[in-house]
Amino acid sequence: MPVRKILKDTCILAALMILAVFTCSIIWSGLTAEITLVLSLFLLALIITVVNFLFDEFLSLSILVSYILKYFVFTGIVMLFGFIAGWFFPSNFWMAFIYVGIVLALAFAIDAFRVNRDIGYINEHIRSNKSQSQNRADLT
Numbered sequence: 001m002p003v004r005k006i007l008k009d010t011c012i013l014a015a016l017m018i019l020a021v022f023t024c025s026i027i028w029s030g031l032t033a034e035i036t037l038v039l040s041l042f043l044l045a046l047i048i049t050v051v052n053f054l055f056d057e058f059l060s061l062s063i064l065v066s067y068i069l070k071y072f073v074f075t076g077i078v079m080l081f082g083f084i085a086g087w088f089f090p091s092n093f094w095m096a097f098i099y100v101g102i103v104l105a106l107a108f109a110i111d112a113f114r115v116n117r118d119i120g121y122i123n124e125h126i127r128s129n130k131s132q133s134q135n136r137a138d139l140t
Helices: 003-029 033-058 063-085 095-139
Strands: none
Touching: 003 033, 003 095, 033 063, 063 095
């Protein structure tokens, strides 16, 4: 089982577990500050995922320009969301740049790993197709 699938399945399972536990907690004791924070983070993640999808779907930018633009757009979204949710105050809004930078660096590392793996997979198929074509040419 590839590492990527394990990580993806783990994140999905953890999210489902968190939502299930929080649903029971909300039913029994109502919304607490911790539950509100985690649900807010889920909503923020949904917004950023949709924006990221739209960027990738409709903009054709180089990887570097895409990451720089996404960094500033995502930081703006986090700041706006953070001000609305009460996470940030005018004196500490700069923390959004750090948080987004850390998450984007991790996402970049995962993306780079995936791209390298995909390149290896494609190159292997090209070599395989070349050798098969060469074998057919030798037979004729």
